[in-house]
Amino acid sequence: MTRFGLPLLASILLLSLTANVQADESSASRGEYLLKLSGCASCHTREGGQPLAGGLKMETPFGTFYTPNITPDPKTGIGNWSDDDFIRALTEGVAPDGSHYYPAFPYTSYSRMSRQDLRDLKAYLNEVPAVQVAAPDHDLKFPFNLRVLLGPWKWVNFEPDRLQTVPQKSAAWNRGRYIVQGPGHCVECHTPRNRLGGLEREQALMGNPQGPDGEVVPPIVPTKKPFSEWGREDIVFALQTGMKPDGDFLGGTMGHVIENSTGALTESDLKAIAEYLLDPREPL
Known part of the structure; x- marks a missing residue:
């Protein structure tokens, strides 16, 4: 490589890195607005709790739900989730471990979101302060406490749909x-x-x-x-x-x-x- 090659290569790498950082910042900025648009804080922040750390109690005719932690904590939040994990959860109602989510989590609506909007939302959630706190288990009536029934429930009540x-x-x-x-x-x-x-x-x-x-x-x-x-x-x-x-x-x-x-x-x-x-x- 010539003596001009290394500086040129370094400049290209620096420009590429700067562009990626700016893109990530732009994505996270859009994601912050999408967090508000999606109302995440209303459900994922309990009174007196840390923002987005979950634990909000929701009484329904089917029993009591507790919302999960969606901060980037790797143990009790979504810190170990990939973008694909996040998109699958919000569009299919399926957790990274393959289990089904209850429709108290409105993936039935989030499935209509654009994939770019979901990536931007995840980019912002990656940057919020991580909080290590696990949500209580749901307290549901029989037979709604049987998570195995959620697969058939989806077959009857849910069809992923992207709006045209x-x-x-x-x-x-x-x-x-x-x-x-x-x-x-x-x-x-x-x-x-x-x-x-x-x-x-x-x-x-x-x-x-x-x-x-x-x-x-x-x-x-x-x-x-x-x-x-x-x-x-x-x-x-x-x-x-x-x-x-x-x-x-x-x-x-x-x-x-x-x-x-x-x-x-x-x-x-x-x-x-x-x-x-x-x-x-x-x-x-």
Whole structure:
């Protein structure tokens, strides 16, 4: 190699390394926003606990779930997960050891997310402080405590689905649809479920009388009151501040969603959500 070759090679390697670092930083930055868009902090941070360290208690008609640690701790979190492990968990509901996740974890919605969004989210989670704390075991009623039944449950109630753009609709409508049906997983709480916990897809967003912690979750479709009386600006303002058009405030689980998720979204994304919710759409 000539005397000019080594400096040239070093410069190329330095430029490549710098580009990779910048790409990783950009990916993690996008992932930080996706964390808010997906509402991860609302479910994976218990009151008084460390951020994203899990342990949140969730009462449901099927028993009590405890959310897992998603910090990069290698023993109790996801520190040993590869990107492929992470994507498989969020799109197929399968853990790295091959076991099935309960649908209290909304992989049924996250399966609609783009693979790049999932990689960006993982890039950000790799950088959050690791916390070593294991979540308690779920306390579920029979037969829901039999994890072996989750395979057949998926066969009946779950089909991985990546959303395709609807060309007849605007870019904002398609973005809103992606958020509501994908990372925002609004359908998981605002849609009623059958006796086995599967979504009643023909009644998407029509409300859920047995929501998280026994809450009655209202419909968010333009044909049902009081949502039918809301305008686009009402939806955006409510998702930003929690205040409804009548001056009352959204509380309960939705209060946490606004605090940890929608209150931090861009106005363009909030307007996209509103455009989608106010426009007739197909079943899930």
